[in-house]
Amino acid sequence: MQLKDTIRESQAFLSRTIVAGFLVLIAVALLSWRMMQLQIINHEHFTTLSQENRVKVLPLPPTRGLIYDRKGVLLAQNRPAYSLEITPEQVDDVDQTLNDLSSIIAIGEEDLERFWQLRKRKRRFDSVPIRVNLSPDEAAQFAVHRHRFPGVDIKTQLLRHYPHDVKTTHVLGYVGRVSQRDMEQIDVSNYAGTSHIGKNGVEKTYESALHGEVGLEQVEVNATGRRVRTLAQTPPKPGVDLHLHLDIALQEVAMRAFGEHNGAAVAINPKNGGILAFVSQPGYDPNLFVEGISSKRYAELQQNDNRPLYNRALRGQYPPGSTVKPFVGLAGLERRIINYDTSVYCPGFYQLPGNTHRYRDWKKTGHGPMDLNASIVQSCDVFFYKLAHDLGVDQLNEYLAHFGFGSRTGIDLTGESAGLLPSRDWKRRARRQPWYPGETLIMGIGQGYYLSTPLQLAAATAAIANNGTFYTPRVVDYLRSRDSGEINPIPPRVHTIPIEQQQNWDDVRDAMVDVVEGPRGTAKRIRTEQYRIAGKTGTAQVFTVAQDEEYDEDAIDKKLRDHALFVAYAPIEDPQIAIAIIVENGGHGSSVAAPIAREIMDAYLLPDDDT
Amino acid sequence: MSYSPRQLGDLTPSNPNRRQGLLAVFHIDLPLLAGLLLLCGYGLIILYSASGENLDQLERQAIRLTLAFVVMLAVAQINPITLWRWSPWLYIVGLAMLVAVLVFGEIGKGAQRWLDLGFIRFQPSEMVKLAVPLMIAWYLAEARLPPNWRRLTMAAIMIIVPVLLIAKQPDLGTALLVASAGVFVLFLAGISWRLIGGLFVAGAAAAPVVWYLMRDYQRQRVLTFLDPENDPLGAGYHIIQSKIAIGSGGLYGKGWLNGTQSQLDFLPERHTDFIFAVLSEEFGLVGVLVLLALYLFIIGRGLYIATRAQDTFTRLLAGALTLVFFVYLFVNTGMVTGLLPVVGVPLPLVSYGGTSLVTLMAGFGMLMSIHTHRRLLPT
Numbered sequence: 001m002q003l004k005d006t007i008r009e010s011q012a013f014l015s016r017t018i019v020a021g022f023l024v025l026i027a028v029a030l031l032s033w034r035m036m037q038l039q040i041i042n043h044e045h046f047t048t049l050s051q052e053n054r055v056k057v058l059p060l061p062p063t064r065g066l067i068y069d070r071k072g073v074l075l076a077q078n079r080p081a082y083s084l085e086i087t088p089e090q091v092d093d094v095d096q097t098l099n100d101l102s103s104i105i106a107i108g109e110e111d112l113e114r115f116w117q118l119r120k121r122k123r124r125f126d127s128v129p130i131r132v133n134l135s136p137d138e139a140a141q142f143a144v145h146r147h148r149f150p151g152v153d154i155k156t157q158l159l160r161h162y163p164h165d166v167k168t169t170h171v172l173g174y175v176g177r178v179s180q181r182d183m184e185q186i187d188v189s190n191y192a193g194t195s196h197i198g199k200n201g202v203e204k205t206y207e208s209a210l211h212g213e214v215g216l217e218q219v220e221v222n223a224t225g226r227r228v229r230t231l232a233q234t235p236p237k238p239g240v241d242l243h244l245h246l247d248i249a250l251q252e253v254a255m256r257a258f259g260e261h262n263g264a265a266v267a268i269n270p271k272n273g274g275i276l277a278f279v280s281q282p283g284y285d286p287n288l289f290v291e292g293i294s295s296k297r298y299a300e301l302q303q304n305d306n307r308p309l310y311n312r313a314l315r316g317q318y319p320p321g322s323t324v325k326p327f328v329g330l331a332g333l334e335r336r337i338i339n340y341d342t343s344v345y346c347p348g349f350y351q352l353p354g355n356t357h358r359y360r361d362w363k364k365t366g367h368g369p370m371d372l373n374a375s376i377v378q379s380c381d382v383f384f385y386k387l388a389h390d391l392g393v394d395q396l397n398e399y400l401a402h403f404g405f406g407s408r409t410g411i412d413l414t415g416e417s418a419g420l421l422p423s424r425d426w427k428r429r430a431r432r433q434p435w436y437p438g439e440t441l442i443m444g445i446g447q448g449y450y451l452s453t454p455l456q457l458a459a460a461t462a463a464i465a466n467n468g469t470f471y472t473p474r475v476v477d478y479l480r481s482r483d484s485g486e487i488n489p490i491p492p493r494v495h496t497i498p499i500e501q502q503q504n505w506d507d508v509r510d511a512m513v514d515v516v517e518g519p520r521g522t523a524k525r526i527r528t529e530q531y532r533i534a535g536k537t538g539t540a541q542v543f544t545v546a547q548d549e550e551y552d553e554d555a556i557d558k559k560l561r562d563h564a565l566f567v568a569y570a571p572i573e574d575p576q577i578a579i580a581i582i583v584e585n586g587g588h589g590s591s592v593a594a595p596i597a598r599e600i601m602d603a604y605l606l607p608d609d610d611t
Numbered sequence: 612m613s614y615s616p617r618q619l620g621d622l623t624p625s626n627p628n629r630r631q632g633l634l635a636v637f638h639i640d641l642p643l644l645a646g647l648l649l650l651c652g653y654g655l656i657i658l659y660s661a662s663g664e665n666l667d668q669l670e671r672q673a674i675r676l677t678l679a680f681v682v683m684l685a686v687a688q689i690n691p692i693t694l695w696r697w698s699p700w701l702y703i704v705g706l707a708m709l710v711a712v713l714v715f716g717e718i719g720k721g722a723q724r725w726l727d728l729g730f731i732r733f734q735p736s737e738m739v740k741l742a743v744p745l746m747i748a749w750y751l752a753e754a755r756l757p758p759n760w761r762r763l764t765m766a767a768i769m770i771i772v773p774v775l776l777i778a779k780q781p782d783l784g785t786a787l788l789v790a791s792a793g794v795f796v797l798f799l800a801g802i803s804w805r806l807i808g809g810l811f812v813a814g815a816a817a818a819p820v821v822w823y824l825m826r827d828y829q830r831q832r833v834l835t836f837l838d839p840e841n842d843p844l845g846a847g848y849h850i851i852q853s854k855i856a857i858g859s860g861g862l863y864g865k866g867w868l869n870g871t872q873s874q875l876d877f878l879p880e881r882h883t884d885f886i887f888a889v890l891s892e893e894f895g896l897v898g899v900l901v902l903l904a905l906y907l908f909i910i911g912r913g914l915y916i917a918t919r920a921q922d923t924f925t926r927l928l929a930g931a932l933t934l935v936f937f938v939y940l941f942v943n944t945g946m947v948t949g950l951l952p953v954v955g956v957p958l959p960l961v962s963y964g965g966t967s968l969v970t971l972m973a974g975f976g977m978l979m980s981i982h983t984h985r986r987l988l989p990t
Binding site for chain 2 (some may be wrong): 030045221
């Protein structure tokens with residue numbers, strides 16, 4: 001009985017065990033099917049995912065091209081700079097971390113402001129700089145405490161630096177952090193590893209050459225994103241170096257010559273349009289913008305009465321005043337309105353026929369009988385009132401346009417102003433008014449609506465010096481590849497002003513020489529025995545004196561005083577340099593502007609004192 | 612009918628007809644031992660890679676394995692009758708310690724599992740893993756099988772009480788293993804299929820109640836299991852990365868030490884609960900099938916021993932212990948492959964860690980004991 005039971009129980013148990021074994025096999029089959037599904041059927045899908053996990057493509061930013069002056073002096077370089085960066089994703093409490101950090105390393109309000117601004121633009125796993133330009137001491141100080149700050153790290157990057165700071169600002173411009181607006185205009189993938197981009201000046205115009213091409217690096221990373229090894233690499237193509245026509249020594253001379261005055265000076269090589277000096281006073285330190293200027297300091301620059309941010313040489317639009325007289329005179333000769341001997345009596349004013357309004361000469365007593373030469377040398381207004389009247393606005397506009405007035409020169413800098421060469425058409429369009437004959441008169445002496453930039457004046461002067469060959473001004477001479485040493489010159493752009501009669505040009509240039517060399521010349525004080533200068537002074541009114549009042553320099557506010565202008569070239573036999581100077585509120589061109597031009601020309605034409 | 616331990620004891624001298632060798636002297640079952648050694652050796656190879664070639668960890672695991680084998684051999688020397696005699700006492704002590712753990716226990720990783728006895732830190736739930744099948748087998752073997760309703764109810768209570776105590780720690784994985792150990796004894800004891808069907812229906816009906824009783828993190832695990840992509844960087848991260856590791860391994864794997872998911876830390880807990888994914892990534896489907904074959908061999912041997920066991924108690928015990936071993940395997944691999952929710956159950960004998968190792972090997976010691984302490988049946 002007991003045995004029977006035991007056998008029966010044993011058989012029942014056996015059948016249950018077989019069922020259990022069967023269930024085990026089913027479960028293992030299920031598991032195997034699952035493994036097939038993952039490892040065979042979806043193998044490729046998961047392989048892709050695992051590749052995406054481990055392989056990251058990192059950009060290798062190219063090194064930005066350097067900028068040299070004509071003599072090979074370095075104007076823009078890349079310096080290694082330490083910055084302290086926070087990766088928000090890896091930090092639990094950013095505020096707390098910032099607080100703790102400030103006990104180790106000085107963090108200013110400006111730094112915080114920049115940090116929060118940049119953070120908005122970056123992704124969570126991008127690092128955001130909290131301090132830039134750490135000193136080696138500060139970097140060491142942080143390194144000691146680094147373990148306390150996960151997600152905070154010191155990064156080394158090459159940062160643009162302008163060793164000649166304020167002297168080069170208005171030509172070179174500067175680079176700044178790539179902004180949202182920049183992003184819309186560039187090939188974002190090429191800038192994947194680049195933090196800075198040219199914001200203005202040469203840095204902006206030649207951005208694509210200076211920047212180079214981004215390289216790529218495939219790295220294997222682990223789960224925390226730390227790189228394990230490099231899988232493949234395409235090296236970046238460094239940016240191309242720029243060699244400028246600019247002469248930094250000359251630039252320095254010109255700036256110093258301005259002293260406390262505001263204004264602009266542009267010096268051009270008439271033979272190729274190369275910009276030798278390009279000054280807008282006052283300037284500012286471009287290095288501030290590289291690191292990201294604080295809004296407070298930016299506001300200071302912006303609200304400064306002297307407007308240091310304003311590029312006067314490129315954008316400043318001033319009435320050219322008497323500096324246009326050689327051009328107007330040449331128009332009269334070439335259009336056969338006058339000839340070299342034509343004489344006009346100057347009583348100190350001019351009246352249009354049938355009108356009582358007196359257009360005054362700067363010399364109240366009048367110059368007496370005046371021919372073209374004398375009118376240029378002594379800057380007689382009445383002669384040019386009559387000449388302008390006889391030429392008429394249309395011919396005047398057409399001829400002056402040859403010299404580039406009223407349109408952008410096309411210089412390789414961005415943001416250039418076109419100035420304004422008035423015409424009937426322009427006035428109808430802009431002012432919805434007809435052209436009045438009186439407006440032609442004051443246009444003839446470079447006043448009224450007529451506006452030009454210092455750059456335009458210098459380019460036009462260079463064209464006169466160069467006998468009608470007008471070169472588009474150029475800051476950059478050539479590009480030079482750092483890898484291959486290959487040189488790519490910037491091809492000159494040139495147009496020729498038609499010459500009716502060579503003698504007319506010679507006569508006008510002679511008159512400009514007499515401005516400096518003649519006994520009654522308005523710029524005779526800058527005459528030198530060492531080389532011969534041709535020039536023309538000018539004064540541009542800022543403040544209009546009423547018909548029956550007199551302009552009294554001492555009585556009016558400095559800000560309303562006339563601007564002093566001077567254009568010149570030298571040496572006259574073989575012009576090497578053409579210059580336009582404007583000194584804001586400087587009074588007469590002869591007293592302030594001409595000496596600056598002389599200093600620049602001395603520095604450029606005379607051998608160095610030291611050598 | 613029932614029998615007394617004395618009766619059983621009288622019937623079990625060592626069998627004089629059996630081959631007298633070292634194996635027999637030390638009560639070793641050679642196929643089972645070979646299977647276990649192969650599995651553990653394979654496991655160490657995988658662990659070396661999963662630990663990031665950490666020789667320290669490898670050494671510690673080897674020491675633990677050695678210790679566990681020693682425990683197995685020691686248990687194998689214990690006569691099944693002694694086990695039978697100890698069963699109720701082990702159960703009562705285990706239950707008492709589970710209560711103690713809830714009152715005085717140490718908290719680690721948000722759960723209260725450890726009991727510090729001064730000289731040793733101890734997880735009573737591990738002991739209960741063995742005590743429950745021993746107790747249920749002991750209880751059911753007292754009477755004729757299949758058990759009647761009264762015994763069935765008692766047995767159910769004996770299972771549910773420790774399971775609830777462990778679940779309260781909370782340790783869902785162990786609770787599951789303990790419950791399955793008890794249930795397997797019931798199953799092998801021949802409870803009717805209708806009852807099994809009824810229990811399934813009841814279980815499904817109880818699901819909402821269980822949901823209500825679960826802790827937040829447990830609920831989260833279930834939700835994550837249902838839709839891991841829902842929280843790819845949080846709770847779903849484990850399972851997503853694990854599936855990537857397995858799937859990218861393909862048929863032949865990326866090669867030993869070459870798994871990118873494993874070696875670059877994308878796979879979390881790769882040397883403990885997720886070591887199966889390391890194997891799958893580096894050795895591919897082929898490596899996985901080898902592992903499964905080893906497990907199946909051990910399970911097959913276990914079930915064979917159960918069928919050859921000569922009394923109800925040892926039969927039920929051997930069958931249940933073997934099937935629990937399979938539950939380990941299935942719950943772990945199911946979790947790692949995304950078939951089951953994340954439950955903290957290690958891959959038996961392969962995952963790094965010592966706690967479950969000793970319990971498992973003690974279980975295999977019992978199997979060896981059952982198989983080698985055979986008596987001649989009166990014919």
